[in-house]
Each structure stands twice: as structure tokens, then as C-alpha cells.
Amino acid sequence: xxxxxxxxxxxxxxxxxxxxxxxxxxxxxxxxxxxxxxxxxxxxxxxxxxxxxxxxxxxxxxxxxxxxxxxxxxxxxxxxxxxxxxxxxxxxxxxxxxxxxxxxxxxxxxxxxxxxxxxxxxxxxxxxxxxxxxxxxxxxxxxxxxxxxxxxxxxxxxxxxxxxxxxxxxxxxxxxxxxxxxxxxxxxxxxxxxxxxxxxxxxxxxxxxxxxxxxxxxxxxxxxxxxxxxxxxxxxxxxxxxxxxxxxxxxxxxxxxx
Numbered sequence: 001x002x003x004x005x006x007x008x009x010x011x012x013x014x015x016x017x018x019x020x021x022x023x024x025x026x027x028x029x030x031x032x033x034x035x036x037x038x039x040x041x042x043x044x045x046x047x048x049x050x051x052x053x054x055x056x057x058x059x060x061x062x063x064x065x066x067x068x069x070x071x072x073x074x075x076x077x078x079x080x081x082x083x084x085x086x087x088x089x090x091x092x093x094x095x096x097x098x099x100x101x102x103x104x105x106x107x108x109x110x111x112x113x114x115x116x117x118x119x120x121x122x123x124x125x126x127x128x129x130x131x132x133x134x135x136x137x138x139x140x141x142x143x144x145x146x147x148x149x150x151x152x153x154x155x156x157x158x159x160x161x162x163x164x165x166x167x168x169x170x171x172x173x174x175x176x177x178x179x180x181x182x183x184x185x186x187x188x189x190x191x192x193x194x195x196x197x198x199x200x201x202x203x204x205x206x207x208x209x210x211x212x213x214x215x216x217x218x219x220x221x222x223x224x225x226x227x228x229x230x231x232x233x234x235x236x237x238x239x240x241x242x243x244x245x246x247x248x249x250x251x252x253x254x255x256x257x258x
Contacts, residue, residue, distance in 0.1 A: 029060070029061065029062060030060075030061065030062040030066060030189060031185045031186055031189070033048060033049035033050070033051075033062070033162055033165060034046065034047070034048050034049070034070065034182060034185055034188060035047045035049075035165065035169055035179065035182075036179070036180040036181075036182050037172050037177040037178060037179055037180060038177065038178045038180055039147070039176075039177050039178070040176070041147070041152045041153075042152050042153045043147060043150065043152065043153065043154055043155070043156055044154075044155045044156065044180075045147070045156045045158065045172075045177070046074055046076065046155075046156070046157045046158065047157075047158045047159075047160065047165050047168055047169065048067070048070050048157060048158070048159045048160075048165070049160065049161065049162030049163075049164070049165030049166070050062075050067060050082075050097075050099045050100075050159060050160065050161055050162065051099070051161070051162060052097035052098060052099055052161060053097070053098060053243060053247075055067070055098075055099055056098075056247065056250065056256070056257055056258050057257065057258065058256075058257040063256045063257070064099065064102050064195075064197070064256060065191060065195045065256060066189045067099055067102060067103060067106075067159070068102065068103075068106050068191070068195075069188070069189050069190060069191035070157075070188050070189060071103065071106060071107065071110075071112070071157060071159075072110075072191065073187065073188045073189075073190070073191075074155070074157050074188060075155070076112065076155045076156055076157035077112075077113065077150070077154040077155050077156065078112070078113040078114070078115060078150060078154065078156055078157075079103060079107050079112055079113070079114045079115075079156075079157045079158075079159060080114075080115050080116070080117045080143065080146055080156065080157070080158045080159070081094075081096055081100045081103050081104055081114060081115075081116055081117070081118075081158075081159050081160070082096045082097065082100050082116075082117065082118045082139075082159065082160040082161060082164065083095055083096030083100045083104070083116040083117075083118050084096075084116055084118045084119065084120070085115070085116040085117075085118075085142075087211070088116055091207075091211055091215060092207060093207050093208055093211040093215075094116075094204055094207070094208060095118075095208060095211065096116070096118060097161070098205075098243075098244070098247050099159070100159065101201060101204045101205055101208065102197070102198070102201060103159050104204060105197075105198035105199075105200040105201040105204050106198045106201075108198070108200055109198040109199065109200060115146055116142075117139055117142040117143050117146060117158070117160075118139060118142075118160075119135055119138035119139055119142060120135055121223075122219050122220055122223045122224065122233060123223055123224065124224055124225055124226045124229050127229070127232065128232060128233050128236035128237075129236060131161075131163060131164070136164060136167040136168065136171070137171075139160070139164060139167075139168065140167075140168060140171045143158065143168065144175075195254070195256065196254055197251045197254055201251050202248065202251055202252060205244055205247065205248045205251065206248065208244060209241055209244045209245065209248070212237050212240050212241050212244070213237075213241055216237050217234070217237060220233045220234055220237065246258075
């Protein structure tokens, strides 16, 4: 009897946990991915945390349209995205994740200034798809340098992965930035029912596919000595190209989800 009762309680708890998880992602999750700060130069600085490929998965209830809605509703003077500036300058490639390609393409379409703040290297001390303290320190350095060049009183939107959102929030607080309350965060994600990917997005994805298939592979061969690391980076690069090709089809067909 005790075993049966325990099984029933376990089943009930599992159902409650599943229900709570679904409810969290449907009604709360994305609204916790936005933060606002002010600094001593009277700049309003928003940070929007994103989830990269997972925006295409409907259960997360955090779509690509939510990102463009936030950009539109925040109405920033400039957007800083998780992508490397050197790669853009040298190869005209947005090497950030797919949500950064969307943000870049949308900003260009809407005549919003956009710049890059990411940092990562390919060497035997790094692994693909990971982050660490050094990377977030360098991202923070890049943000600080950009903010110094942006006039006082301007509104800045930083778009980066949600892990970087939390790391930059900690750094902003240590640097004396004031964390501000955002009234009714849900309104920042609202938009009308119509959605269309920016026309530039297809070309931007294609550029990254070409980059990942050529230049990135050359960097892997040239910068890595450890064969195991080299193989891991090559597999990651191949997976990246496969994902980008699938995502390109979604963009061409104007679909939000897989």
C-alpha cells in the first residue's frame, strides 16, 4: 500500500512539475530576459537576453518576432549585438547566432545603428559553443568602449544570449550602473499579427554559411594543434552550416517555427 501511495504522489508531483514548466515558459520566461540600466552619462541601456536556435522551438514561447517587437518598442538609438566586430569588418559576416543575424538585418532595414560586441577565439584552450569568464570580461570591455563613443542621453539596446545577460548584469552593477525597473515588460514584446523576416536576412545567413564553410575551417586548421580539439571544432562548424541551411529555409518560407 505504501509503495502504491508513493507512486501516486510521485506521478502527481511529475504532472505538477511539467505543468509548472509549461506555465513558466508560456507566461514568465521571456519577460525575465530584459533588464534596464542607467549610467552617469544619462544613457538608458537595455539588455535583451536571447536563446539563439531555441527561438524556432514553439514550446519556449519566445519567437524571432518577439525580438523584433522588442527592438521596435524600445526604439533604441543604437543596437549592440553578440557578434564579433573584426569578422564583420574583415569578411562582411555577422558571425553571431541566428537571432543576432535577425537583429542585424532588422536594424539595417529600419535604419537603426547596429554594432558588434562579442569576443571569442579559436585555440587549444577553447571549445566551440561554450563561454567563460574571460569572454564575458571582454564583452564587457567592448560594451564599455562602445558606450563611451555613444553620445550622452542616448538609448542603447544590447542583444546577447541569456547567459551573457546575467553576467553583464553583475558587471554593470559592480561598475556603478543603476538597475531600473521596467514598467509592464510584456508591452515590450507585443506586436501585431503580421511578421516578415527582413529581406537582408537571407543574404546575411548565406554569407555566414560561406564563412563557416571556408574561412572558419581555415582558422580551425591554422590555430589548433590538438587533433581532438581540431576535430571537435570541425564537427561544430559542420553542424553550424547544417543548422543555418535549415534556418535559411524557414526564413525563405517566412516561418517562425520548425
